[in-house]
Amino acid sequence: DAMVIQNPRYQVTQFGKPVTLSCSQTLNHNVMYWYQQKSSQAPKLLFHYYDKDFNNEADTPDNFQSRRPNTSFCFLDIRSPGLGDAAMYLCATSRAGGLYGYTFGSGTRLTVV
């Protein structure tokens, strides 16, 4: 089945230790998004790629970076995780914008110790 896959499902990292979360898709969608979601809140957009075109949200901390080496893969790098970065990180894709919805992965739950 075509889908969005996030790895790992659970990630524990030490305070200040760089961590990378990955997302892959078999939908061949043009757009990939990274969201941060804290408990029971709405997802907050960090950035998105439209093909290779990177778009950063104005309030996304510099601590967060992203890479999209090809259509299928997208990575979220957190350079120096703080306790406040503990959250669920969601990857989503869409064909071109969200007119007909996004397809989300199952998320990566990040714990910072």
Next chain:
Amino acid sequence: TQLLEQSPQFLSIQEGENLTVYCNSSSVFSSLQWYRQEPGEGPVLLVTVVTGGEVKKLKRLTFQFGDARKDSSLHITAAQPGDTGLYLCAGASNNAGNMLTFGGGTRLMVKP
């Protein structure tokens, strides 16, 4: 900036009761979607509504898009414990390249 106000934020009901969740904005949207998110999982798209006044039904769930395409509602009939989760509305607007704006979410708990 487009905002989607979702209400209520929390809802705890008994199995068999009916409920309605609202999503309101002062902005016009090209489409509006409803997602359900279970704990530890990503949101799953339930429905997309595109036409003003449109009504869609998905088993016990009824979705309505306002005539002016600024608001939407989700009605659940005879709620079941399996309906428990976080419900998110999201609107797509041409002004924002059809990027989605999410509502704040409604956390629903259905008790047996």
